[in-house]
Amino acid sequence: RNPAKAVKDVVESAAEKVADVLSPDVPGAPGSAPPAVGEPTTPHGPLPPKPEQGSPQTRTPTGARTGAPATATGQQGDFLTTSQGARLRDTDHALKAGPRGPVLLQDHHLREKITHFDHERIPERVVHARGAGAHGVFTGYGTAENVTRAAFLAKGRETEVFVRFSTVLGSRGSADTVRDTRGFATKFYTDEGTFDLVANNMPVFFIQDAIKFPDIIHAAKPHPDREIPQAQSAHDTFWDFVSLHTEAQHHTMWNMSDRGIPRSYRTMEGFGVHTFRLVNAAGETALAKFHWKPKLGVHSLVWEEAQLLGGIDPDFHRRDLYDAIEAGAFPEWELGIQVLPDTPEETFAGIDLLDPTKIVPEELAPVQPVGRLVLNRTPSNFFAETEQVAFHVGHLPPGIDVTNDPLLQGRLFSYVDTQLTRLGGPNFSQIPINRPHAPVNDMLRDGFHQHAVHAGVAPYRPNSLDGGNPFPAGDDDHPFVDVPVQVTAAPKIRQNPASFDDHFSQARLFWLSMSPVEREHIIRAYTFELGKCYHQAIKERQLRCLANIDPVLCAEVATGLGLPAPEPTLPLAEVTPSPALSQVGRQWPGDGRLVGIVVDSDADLDTVGQVRRAVFAADMVPLLIAPHGGRLGDLPVQRTFATGRSVELDAVLLATAPVPAPDALPARDARADAPGATTVDPRVLLLVQECWRHAKPIGAWDTGVAVLDRAGVSGTPGVVTGDTAADVFVGVQQLMAQHRVWERFPAPVG
Numbered sequence: 001r002n003p004a005k006a007v008k009d010v011v012e013s014a015a016e017k018v019a020d021v022l023s024p025d026v027p028g029a030p031g032s033a034p035p036a037v038g039e040p041t042t043p044h045g046p047l048p049p050k051p052e053q054g055s056p057q058t059r060t061p062t063g064a065r066t067g068a069p070a071t072a073t074g075q076q077g078d079f080l081t082t083s084q085g086a087r088l089r090d091t092d093h094a095l096k097a098g099p100r101g102p103v104l105l106q107d108h109h110l111r112e113k114i115t116h117f118d119h120e121r122i123p124e125r126v127v128h129a130r131g132a133g134a135h136g137v138f139t140g141y142g143t144a145e146n147v148t149r150a151a152f153l154a155k156g157r158e159t160e161v162f163v164r165f166s167t168v169l170g171s172r173g174s175a176d177t178v179r180d181t182r183g184f185a186t187k188f189y190t191d192e193g194t195f196d197l198v199a200n201n202m203p204v205f206f207i208q209d210a211i212k213f214p215d216i217i218h219a220a221k222p223h224p225d226r227e228i229p230q231a232q233s234a235h236d237t238f239w240d241f242v243s244l245h246t247e248a249q250h251h252t253m254w255n256m257s258d259r260g261i262p263r264s265y266r267t268m269e270g271f272g273v274h275t276f277r278l279v280n281a282a283g284e285t286a287l288a289k290f291h292w293k294p295k296l297g298v299h300s301l302v303w304e305e306a307q308l309l310g311g312i313d314p315d316f317h318r319r320d321l322y323d324a325i326e327a328g329a330f331p332e333w334e335l336g337i338q339v340l341p342d343t344p345e346e347t348f349a350g351i352d353l354l355d356p357t358k359i360v361p362e363e364l365a366p367v368q369p370v371g372r373l374v375l376n377r378t379p380s381n382f383f384a385e386t387e388q389v390a391f392h393v394g395h396l397p398p399g400i401d402v403t404n405d406p407l408l409q410g411r412l413f414s415y416v417d418t419q420l421t422r423l424g425g426p427n428f429s430q431i432p433i434n435r436p437h438a439p440v441n442d443m444l445r446d447g448f449h450q451h452a453v454h455a456g457v458a459p460y461r462p463n464s465l466d467g468g469n470p471f472p473a474g475d476d477d478h479p480f481v482d483v484p485v486q487v488t489a490a491p492k493i494r495q496n497p498a499s500f501d502d503h504f505s506q507a508r509l510f511w512l513s514m515s516p517v518e519r520e521h522i523i524r525a526y527t528f529e530l531g532k533c534y535h536q537a538i539k540e541r542q543l544r545c546l547a548n549i550d551p552v553l554c555a556e557v558a559t560g561l562g563l564p565a566p567e568p569t570l571p572l573a574e575v576t577p578s579p580a581l582s583q584v585g586r587q588w589p590g591d592g593r594l595v596g597i598v599v600d601s602d603a604d605l606d607t608v609g610q611v612r613r614a615v616f617a618a619d620m621v622p623l624l625i626a627p628h629g630g631r632l633g634d635l636p637v638q639r640t641f642a643t644g645r646s647v648e649l650d651a652v653l654l655a656t657a658p659v660p661a662p663d664a665l666p667a668r669d670a671r672a673d674a675p676g677a678t679t680v681d682p683r684v685l686l687l688v689q690e691c692w693r694h695a696k697p698i699g700a701w702d703t704g705v706a707v708l709d710r711a712g713v714s715g716t717p718g719v720v721t722g723d724t725a726a727d728v729f730v731g732v733q734q735l736m737a738q739h740r741v742w743e744r745f746p747a748p749v750g
């Protein structure tokens, strides 16, 4: 489904439906009271199944559809039963010896109910615990056929997918908008076996060898004594590790950049990080790096927004993902590959392709689009799908193979291992969300939570008792073939190649590729994070690392910390910047972006209605923000001055200058009493001022223009007024295409 068309359809048929999705105040919207179904006194059938309760839930471990009803795992009938199907008369009172007890041990229903509840939680992921998932479809372009025989990349081939986005450090209940790397894990249920692309939103990693993974994670997680801080890198152990273990400096720079605080999962790039080996039908190989390119471009929050959102809406990214899908603005990415020759050296343009702390700049090896991902379905059940999904970098289809990247090699071990604890045994691939859609015919047997009832007597090879089945696939049967890569004769050794010793050149490349405003953000991020460290030695050591990356960066951060800037200890690397790494200076579509419209009963509601339609027609979502909920005239109100906050908006339009309610506390801001001052509701002023500080476009018409004066933002960059509301929205829309009003940020660092 084309998201642009989807939104337009919504506009034409029922424009308000999309806004209603975001409106807890409108009857029938998610979050509002469900439609009246009568008092729950009479047995009646279950609610109709959600349409998305199809595959993969209804597949068997062998990939065949069971034909079971879509609600197979939901409520199935009129009456409450035990887990064994016996109808129950009472689930509210324990069985007692008389009304005053004691409770009898023989009450099986009591024990079953409580025991099951006691075991509802499973261990959260040791990393990437906080996540949100969605179903979707991947469509191949056929452009990769010359380099890989992976069938799901064939032209027009559609493959179901499940994607889980995540933060790395925080617990399951932590906030979405913290400064961190984001996971971007995709399960392609291909006809030739599942392919898991377990990616991040940054193309490099902290460590070069998986044996260091426990070290970096122990350092970055909360301190073991007091278990703080939660979901943050701004603490001593993290900076202790990365300043000592300097191969982490490149990834750390990405974290300190705007990439560490994405605006939305929809606006993140994704990277497979490692170099993979592709094999085509002729058996020829190429090396490749995987990239996800978001249709909406790469956008980030600003730091204050991220911090505010941590309190105002800790579920901001989750909500954004679900709302966008339910509104028909389906998140979309292109999968691309950088194809690199498979040479014995495994290098490209002097870059060691086995080193996961290095990128290959896109200017040297363009990212070639090979398919399109559209997320179009939210999960029916968080636990069953998002929590139980289990990814593995070793889940590869024929045509894609691993390389000797030592980080990748260690990951190949870790992912199954962690699921044994997390999902309770070796049969986690039988959990519905993990079931392959390709037929499964393995000889794995028994174990905890075995759901399959295997027939036959000979799960071994060779056998004659089961007719010799199953047989190995022949060359013409599309088997997975390990590429017979030559292993060089070398001594067994705990050591990396010498090229892995370069820890600063690409951190410098990243820094030099940033626009001035992005550099300013990086400086502030380092200064904030190091400023939260207690140990002087750690700050000084990290400054010494920054000196080896760039003297301006080092000097600016040192000034912020009140410390002297050290001299570099290594020559500064000669690098060519990669403009593709910058987020600034490009124009992007605005699909699904949120435009707040401040209204009250004094506003010209006909004009507001027209602007609202124009916002829909631009594939964006208008949110009316009014003094009270319900409706203004015919228009549904999505936010009130109490519930609407600037941080969820991408732009704000002012159709009026709302005065504070006489009995509101605080009724007026102090300046309202100044001679000649126009009184504006302080919550609206705060909203406008925050939007301004966060460099969001602001537009006003009619009396709304007075708010700009009161907020002190009139005539500044990115503040649009005009003769008609339509002109104002067009101006704001143009500004939104570049995401932020970049000129509003402080003077750039040279």
Ligand code: HDD
Residues within 6 Å of the ligand: 125, 126, 127, 128, 131, 164, 165, 166, 182, 183, 184, 185, 198, 199, 200, 204, 205, 209, 210, 211, 213, 272, 273, 274, 356, 389, 390, 391, 407, 410, 411, 414, 415, 416, 418, 419
């Ligand atoms: Fe990992 C989860 C991505 C290195 C060990 N990893 C996990 C997830 C993502 C990544 C996106 C969440 C999957 C989900 O949503 O369920 N990990 C990466 C990337 C890496 C990386 C891009 C480097 C390029 N990881 C890495 C190393 C190790 C692990 C080096 C261990 C040696 N990762 C794990 C894990 C997790 C995991 C412990 C935790 C939960 C899980 O696997 O299923 O096995």
